Amino acid sequence: MFYTLHMLKKTSYLLILLIIVGCSPQSDFEKYKDHVKTLASDEFEGRAPGTPGGEKTKSYISNHFESLGLKSFGDSYLMPVTLTATTLDESKSSFNLAVDGEVMNIAYRSDVVYGTTRQLENVSFENSDLVFVGYGVNAPEYGWNDYKVDVRGKTVVMLINDPGFELQSTEFNGRAMTYYGRWTYKFEEAARQGAAGVLIIHETAPASYPWGVVENGWSGEQLNLTFKDKNIGRSALEGWITLDIAEKLFAKMNTSYDEMKSKALSKDFQPIPMSGMTLSSNMVNDLRETDSHNVVGYVEGSEAPEEFVLIMGHWDHMGVDTSIEGDQIYNGAVDNATGTAAVMHIAETFSKRSPKRSIAFIGLTAEESGLLGSAYMVEYPPFEYKNVIGGLNLDAFPAFGKAKDITIVGYGASELEAILNKYASAQGKYLAPDKSPEAGFFYRSDHINFAKKGIPMIYADPGIDLVNGGLERGLELAQKYTADAYHKPSDEVSDDWDWEGIEQDLGIFTNFIDDLANSGEYPNWYINSEFRAIRDESQNN
Numbered sequence: 001m002f003y004t005l006h007m008l009k010k011t012s013y014l015l016i017l018l019i020i021v022g023c024s025p026q027s028d029f030e031k032y033k034d035h036v037k038t039l040a041s042d043e044f045e046g047r048a049p050g051t052p053g054g055e056k057t058k059s060y061i062s063n064h065f066e067s068l069g070l071k072s073f074g075d076s077y078l079m080p081v082t083l084t085a086t087t088l089d090e091s092k093s094s095f096n097l098a099v100d101g102e103v104m105n106i107a108y109r110s111d112v113v114y115g116t117t118r119q120l121e122n123v124s125f126e127n128s129d130l131v132f133v134g135y136g137v138n139a140p141e142y143g144w145n146d147y148k149v150d151v152r153g154k155t156v157v158m159l160i161n162d163p164g165f166e167l168q169s170t171e172f173n174g175r176a177m178t179y180y181g182r183w184t185y186k187f188e189e190a191a192r193q194g195a196a197g198v199l200i201i202h203e204t205a206p207a208s209y210p211w212g213v214v215e216n217g218w219s220g221e222q223l224n225l226t227f228k229d230k231n232i233g234r235s236a237l238e239g240w241i242t243l244d245i246a247e248k249l250f251a252k253m254n255t256s257y258d259e260m261k262s263k264a265l266s267k268d269f270q271p272i273p274m275s276g277m278t279l280s281s282n283m284v285n286d287l288r289e290t291d292s293h294n295v296v297g298y299v300e301g302s303e304a305p306e307e308f309v310l311i312m313g314h315w316d317h318m319g320v321d322t323s324i325e326g327d328q329i330y331n332g333a334v335d336n337a338t339g340t341a342a343v344m345h346i347a348e349t350f351s352k353r354s355p356k357r358s359i360a361f362i363g364l365t366a367e368e369s370g371l372l373g374s375a376y377m378v379e380y381p382p383f384e385y386k387n388v389i390g391g392l393n394l395d396a397f398p399a400f401g402k403a404k405d406i407t408i409v410g411y412g413a414s415e416l417e418a419i420l421n422k423y424a425s426a427q428g429k430y431l432a433p434d435k436s437p438e439a440g441f442f443y444r445s446d447h448i449n450f451a452k453k454g455i456p457m458i459y460a461d462p463g464i465d466l467v468n469g470g471l472e473r474g475l476e477l478a479q480k481y482t483a484d485a486y487h488k489p490s491d492e493v494s495d496d497w498d499w500e501g502i503e504q505d506l507g508i509f510t511n512f513i514d515d516l517a518n519s520g521e522y523p524n525w526y527i528n529s530e531f532r533a534i535r536d537e538s539q540n541n
């Protein structure tokens with residue numbers, strides 16, 4: 001630009017240029033893109049909590065909040081979250097699955113991932129009998145119980161997702177995943193049943209992700225909240241086995257995976273002992289206490305400062321894995337540099353306005369380790385639940401270009417949808433349910449912890465019914481992302497990103513937040529939502 005100016009002879013041109021340059025320093029949206037690129041750069045090393053890359057990320061966000069003059073709860077934007085990091089010592093630990101006394105050849109990572117969530121240096125058990133428990137579901141409201149026998153001390157083997165995924169009917173909520181389909185539920189329930197070990201059989205379609213995602217997520221250091229009781233209420237061992245290993249086990253029982261699954265698709269299913277099969281395991285852990293932080297700032301409301309609107313995104317991702325070949329940095333560009341940058345960007349917008357209600361901007365930690373930052377925040381909230389008007393969770397924006405829709409994960413849940421719809425439709429867009437409710441994304445991001453406390457939450461992403469190429473192209477790109485980049489080092493910013501859809505939707509999200517912060521309304525969950533009763537109760541107290 002400087003060079004060009006020198007070449008210009010006519011001062012009038014110069015003046016016009018100066019005016020243009022003066023009016024548009026860096027455009028607002030360019031700043032957003034810069035945030036995404038910075039957070040997803042190799043320098044930030046995949047933003048894992050408790051690492052130098054994680055520290056850089058927290059400083060980057062909190063410096064931004066400081067430059068905007070946001071207020072903080074306490075004397076820092078960094079709100080501590082106490083975590084325990086557990087690393088299974090692979091060389092000292094054993095996983096011996098025996099068939100008729102003979103130990104099978106099973107390789108850690110490629111065939112099985114396992115560990116313990118008990119926060120102890122050594123956890124072991126011997127000769128626990130294997131029992132196949134179908135989906136491992138105990139759901140009274142669906143009249144479904146896969147635990148018809150006592151499994152105390154046993155190792156339960158089960159399918160991923162819930163029966164509705166395979167049943168071609170509306171039974172068990174159809175294909176849309178219920179919480180019973182999530183692995184978190186399966187481990188919780190098995191512990192309640194007293195099982196010593198829990199093994200989930202991985203299958204790509206019902207899990208909605210390939211084995212590689214399980215392998216990456218479950219090997220190496222595992223973070224959890226620090227539990228006073230060392231989490232001893234949980235089963236000793238929790239893990240996953242590949243479909244291939246399951247087939248081998250079932251073959252020894254003269255049956256097959258398909259046959260066992262079809263048996264599991266009935267309310268009358270009876271748990272099937274896997275006779276002659278036992279599991280013994282000795283797990284040696286390195287335990288490390290670590291602090292991470294949620295990064296939180298807010299703009300104080302001018303009329304109702306005690307009332308809050310929340311906008312959140314998780315800043316963490318999966319860090320670096322030095323055990324893999326080639327690119328070792330999990331940049332997490334889509335997941336979730338895009339959402340974190342959006343929180344920072346929208347914070348900047350509101351730092352220049354004076355909303356009636358307070359708006360909190362929340363960068364959450366340890367989402368990838370099991371929604372831990374949000375779990376901690378709802379345990380130790382800096383505001384009263386009943387005063388939180390509602391919130392928006394931003395996690396993983398696709399950069400596929402302008403879309404005709406906005407994706408609502410868990411569509412049909414609350415009146416927040418009607419408010420967002422006002423601003424979406426003003427731009428000719430419609431709200432659409434996410435295209436794979438069977439994947440249970442509603443249970444896979446931070447808003448769920450706030451929802452469980454009754455706070456109306458909406459989880460929105462730029463849509464995939466693309467202006468250029470429609471739903472067909474959008475779905476194709478989304479599937480390609482899940483297969484090639486999701487939770488892999490290749491989740492990086494690339495030149496073929498088309499940012500226009502994100503730009504448009506940031507505007508819509510901003511209008512939505514503005515409405516919540518200024519309207520004086522109290523949106524609630526829809527009457528059929530499982531969170532409505534919790535909200536009504538908290539409002540009445």
Ligand SMILES: [Zn+2]
Nearest residue numbers: 335336395396
């Ligand atoms: Zn995410």
